[in-house]
Amino acid sequence: MSSFFLTTPIYYASGEPHLGHAYTTILADVLARYRRRAGEDVLFLTGTDEHGQKIQEAAAAQGVTPLELCDLMAGRFEEAWRDLGISHDRFIRTTEAEHIGVVTALLERLRDNGHIYEAEYAGWYSVGQERYFTEKEIGPDRVDPIAGGPVQRIREKNYFFRMSHFQDRLIRHIEDNPEWIVPATRRNEVLGFLNQPLADLSISRPRARIHWGIPLPWDADQVTYVWVDALTNYVTASGAIDPAAPGPTRGFGDLRPSRWPADVHLMGKDILTTHAVYWPTLLMGADLPLPRKILAHGWWVVGDTKMSKSLGNVVDPLDLREQFGTDAVRWYLMREMPTGQDASYTPERFLTRYDELGNILGNLVHRALSMVVRYRGGTVPDAPSHDLAAETEAALDAYRQGLEGYRLHAGFAAAMDLARTANGFVEAREPWALARAPERADELDRTLATLVRTLAVLAGMFEPVAPVKARELATRLGLADVPRFAELDGLEIAGLHVTVGSPLFPRVEAR
RNA sequence: GCCGGAGUAGCUCAGUUGGUCAGAGCAGCGGAAUCAUAAUCCGCGUGUCGGGGGUUCAAGUCCCUCCUCCGGCACCA
Secondary structure, eight states: OOEEEEEEEEEETTSOOOHHHHHHHHHHHHHHHHHHHTTOEEEEEEEEEOOSHHHHHHHHHHTSOHHHHHHHHHHHHHHHHHHTTOOOSEEEETTSHHHHHHHHHHHHHHHHTTOEEEEEEEEEEETTTTEEEOHHHHTTTTBOTTTOOBOEEEEEEEEEEOGGGGHHHHHHHHHHOTTSEESHHHHHHHHHHTTSOOOOEEOEEETTTOOSSOEETTEEEEEEOHHHHHHTHHHHHHTOOOTTSOGGGGSSSOOTTSOOSOSEEEEEGGGHHIIIIIHHHHHHHTTOOOOSOEEEEOOEEETTEEOOGGGOOOOOGGGGHHHHOHHHHHHHHHHHSOTTSOEEOOHHHHHHHHHHIIIIIIHHHHHHHHHHHHHHTTBOOSSOOOTTHHHHHHHHHHHHHHHHTTOHHHHHHHHHHHHHHHHHHHHHHOHHHHHTOGGGHHHHHHHHHHHHHHHHHHHHHHTTTOHHHHHHHHHHTTOSSOOOHHHHTTOOOTTOBOOOOSOSSOOOOOO
């Protein structure tokens, strides 16, 4: 069985889950479900990033320990993912002992390889943003450009990773692997970025200032700064490195027992550089193979501004779950945004996509099953059922290409088109007319059987994006579960006992 | 400023390597049917494919130029 390892970023535990997190995670979930359905052994990883100054300060402000705050916030994320039907296999937290051990091992490895050195870091620092700003960013007024707060000149000891050493190698890798960073426009940006000399990467902070972090193994007065800590979670979860094992056998040699390298890292375009530059060079420094693909997706925008909580006035698609259901929201997010690009959210577009779900797919299910019940007592007739075989095969082809080529919107469009085709098939066969002509019973049997088979295929195609509804559909078809793709061809449908039930995607009134 | 992308029917967009490429969905108009969630199905678009120039037997599809919009330009999780 082939395996597939995919990741979302781990989300910083200082804030509540929002649409940005949810979109990435749903995208990952859809891919994970698709791969499982295709028979692959999937490891779907997500989690929370829990160290750093912001957490430290937020905890202090609330009078709790940092870990208590992280426990709370990690719970919030897990709860959010439960509500959205996320099927992750592992929820990693950077405060886990295993992760701390792996980060420590990785740091030692980088240092043993001669890629770490000590130097002084000087810059304009904003406490509010927990970061340095460049002269250009703070402008002549010297205020942090995000919140407008003060910045202060800080000069402190840091350790650096020789990222610059790997610049040429990274450029070559990107050039030799055109599909490594997708979409192509993001790949171009990274190459453009690498056109200039790459600086080295600061990887630590003085413990005197930030105590909530992983101490450097060779200097307990310094803690690991965000990048090495957070990004390393991917390796931790892969099982490649066993911190308890002695040096060379820790996992830096034979990776076969582990899940490393990841098949795809998913992230928003805002943290592409981190994943396409910092992370690969760190892996090179540790002699570990690079992830197979890096996918940066776009943002949901309203009008022309990025959706974020700070805007306040935003209608959050996640709020539509109560009225329309989780599957409908997932459908909208996957179907409406061309994977990788930005998309704008509007309630009108949401309703259009919901109507599509109800009118094309939901209604097809309802009318087809109603006819099986009305004309054949609810039992699927034993008759040829492949009248739409060519159309189904073509749809599955386009669907697979969409999901495996990271063009999910196109893949799901193909799924919906198959439902359209099936509606057309109903019109062409006119089962209601066949039912009035006893001598044409064979034709009716054949029509109904074909519709049921097509619905089984549709259940499989929609399951990754609409798992609850797909399962419900399978149940109504009399199936024990949504069939996997490999099971579709030989699926026995004759004799299944179907039930109609209430509409899968009921009309929502009072718009 | 530098680098990159995009501008195709009212709206959202498809259009691989130049030659049925002028398309789909939605909206609109007309019709059919009644199994179905008043859902479905069929028919209807004289769009300068952003403007201009060029290459070619032939260009949304390649080159130049102009206009407009957008993205990226590092320690931002």
